[in-house]
Amino acid sequence: MDWEDGWKRLVTEGWANRDEPPSLLAYFEHLVSVHPNSGRARFELANVLDYLSREEEAVVVYREAINLGLSKEYEAYAKVQLASSLRNLGNADEAVRLLRDIVSRYPHHLSFVIFLALSLHSEGRSAEALQVLVQTILHECETPDLLRYRRSLTQYAAAIHDPRGNQTRDPSSLSIHPHSPQAPWPWDLLLLADPSRTRIQNYCRDGLCYVAQWHEEIVGVYVIALNTDGGAELMNIAVREDWQGQGLGQRLVQHAENTARNLGCLWLDVATGNSSLLQLRFYQRAGFRITDIVPDFFVLHYNQLIMENGIPCRDQIRLRKQLVADAP
Structure with missing residues (x-):
């Protein structure tokens, strides 16, 4: 089953059991058994495992879903949710790498940027997390007050964090x-x-x-x-x-x-x-x-x-x- 409307119907039907975790899990495990080569089916199962706070299992299934293949939209969702689970399990470093790639391809998806900022914070890089959020607001939001202060706020945001710290800068590398x-x-x-x-x-x-x-x-x-x-x-x-x-x-x-x-x-x-x-x-x-x-x-x-x-x-x-x- 590859058509989007069909998947939406199946997923909606499964989540009707959200208040009965055993039934919810059984439904999506059955969906995977019926569609063993479907990345989308495994993505939906990983989503359920996350919901049930079984992040370690969710990480495995997210990776399987990505390897089997997903649409561009759902590959992005899978990687973002995989990164979120990794952060919750203490692997913020891999989460940041995944999210930087996704945010570079989908810079207008504000939720993705927020996940990146949370992962940076978990990695002990709170200043960079703040910088990411402030710069995204400045880039994506158009309001009269931001237009008035955008230049100064952009300069302040750029000064929050030096990604290279005290590393020596070799002009020949530029x-x-x-x-x-x-x-x-x-x-x-x-x-x-x-x-x-x-x-x-x-x-x-x-x-x-x-x-x-x-x-x-x-x-x-x-x-x-x-x-x-x-x-x-x-x-x-x-x-x-x-x-x-x-x-x-x-x-x-x-x-x-x-x-x-x-x-x-x-x-x-x-x-x-x-x-x-x-x-x-x-x-x-x-x-x-x-x-x-x-x-x-x-x-x-x-x-x-x-x-x-x-x-x-x-x-x-x-x-x-x-x-x-x-x-x-």
């Missing part, structure tokens, strides 16, 4: 490469530079995104968009807080310049806010010059007032760097 279409967007970084998730989605969809990767961690990002007038614009650039002040931002800008130049662009534009004092200093030291001011840009295009350095962010400051001599 690479800058195109973002993989199969990988989730590095929202924690993108939102550092732009509090509007909608705007980010638009220019990431149409632009070119590059990430700075150190070992398995994404620690920097930039996005450029090609213009029809012969230039390009740096739409977003961000460096993870614990990597700031180490020259990575400069490397990303240089990489963006080379990318635009190799695509035949004559100049590279960038825009920031009147209150972004560090960014204005950074871009001008990198050779950009102010070309225009767009009054009230952030007032008109963002729902909430943005505050930086005690200054209301109202006007957009546009800067440009020539990539080819004598370009207009």
Whole structure:
């Protein structure tokens, strides 16, 4: 029996015995005997064993279900529930590994993220668990109050935990490469530079995104968009807080310049806010010059007032760097 409606009917019928554990278990054991090669049948039996607090047996049956094969949806459920049982049995390390993989493929499933945070906490990594939860809220929720404070909250969340601790950072291990279409967007970084998730989605969809990767961690990002007038614009650039002040931002800008130049662009534009004092200093030291001011840009295009350095962010400051001599 492979059709979903049929399985729903069988499962609903079985769980009608939830107040009679022996009957509940017997029903699903019989289901497995009738469908011995069905991963779905074993998944439902493992679910019952979990319900009856027989986690050790559930772990075995979850693994059998996964090995027999499940739909993508139920394979995810099986791995999440397997991880939860492993955590309850004291094997939080394997639970974290399983859940990181699932969350990377289903980042919008908030329950999966919560299971990951619980497993991190059980492993003694409470700061990282808090970071995971806070970043997920910032990435997945759109409310006026979050838009107002998103930039500062994203920075605070990034500072909660340094995954590498005091490990020595070898710059030669850091690479800058195109973002993989199969990988989730590095929202924690993108939102550092732009509090509007909608705007980010638009220019990431149409632009070119590059990430700075150190070992398995994404620690920097930039996005450029090609213009029809012969230039390009740096739409977003961000460096993870614990990597700031180490020259990575400069490397990303240089990489963006080379990318635009190799695509035949004559100049590279960038825009920031009147209150972004560090960014204005950074871009001008990198050779950009102010070309225009767009009054009230952030007032008109963002729902909430943005505050930086005690200054209301109202006007957009546009800067440009020539990539080819004598370009207009």
